Amino acid sequence: MIVKESFINSIKKMTTWHRRFILLALINGVLIVTLFVFLLLTPPVSDALPDPTYQEELGAKFTVETTKSDLNDLINTYINQVLKTNQANFDVIVDNDIQLNGELYAFGVPIPLRVTMDPVVMDNGDIVLKMNTLSLGLLDLPRGRILHYINRQVETPDWLYFDSENEQIYLAVTSIEIDSNLRFRVDALDLSTDSIIFTFTVPKSGVDTTTNE
Template identity: 55%
Template structure:
């Protein structure tokens, strides 16, 4: 009986050491890869305000409604089996989740400050970022995520400036509608979108 307990203890110790060694190897490889790869940014779109005739409507929302909408949409457009993310909007934008690197899940936590652009797009500036327990520059982490996770065409990684550019005006909502972000006041919970129906689209829909 004592021999069985000793053998079980030895097996658990070997398993722990093996798992620790595997994780250490993964994180070491990841650090070397991140530090050896210079951060590169996507080519950002030129922000344009499209002025065309048609009807337009202002739609107001709340942070609670926007959280639900974003996460439902995120499940549909995040084209990756190796990543699982969720977004929570409070006083800022908080992204949490994990993606797999070398077969090991690595937690990701990001806090971002949103700034509405004049044309209705959105820029998210990184204020905090952590990748597992690694203390690495945010620009390299952003670059790595951009390389590993397939994201929608309207999401641009400005890794060098530690920002994400969300081209809201480019999002395809499978209709003739165009929409843009008009107001995003997270402190007072005032969020508004501008929805526009181009005149040509309105005519073709009749």
């Protein structure tokens, strides 16, 4: 009885700010636990991946060699256009691996996201990003489940595929439509030696003259 009265008196002595802070902490804790349970109960499901068979495209070809610094600038210029969502924000760092840092919002609460990936160039010129590390806040969950959750939260273009079961992302860059009807493939992406080479193809039928600038 004495302990109960002491507890009640302690609550009464708290300022409004203290009570609101404790309430907010409790709400955030409940939301994080809810997200944790949701992820545990949701098995990872992969997108249907495209056929990686190499297809030679007729036309004039131009080889372009670039650097990690230029690639980094290019990715961060377009990432917000590619990943269309109000539920997340990301930054990419291209170094000895590819790092993606940012936040996902669950129930209005920002949760830090950090991913490190190794790029692998496919024979057809597409890229597979293999997960090295992937963390979502302090949640200790399998990477495949986190990838599956990200896939549900973020609207992606039709050339980006989440292979959650194999813990990787498939970038079908050969399917990307570029202005003037250009197509491109990746020939080399070796971050350790800064060797990044693309081949652009102007189709034999020529450029698309109807494309607006």
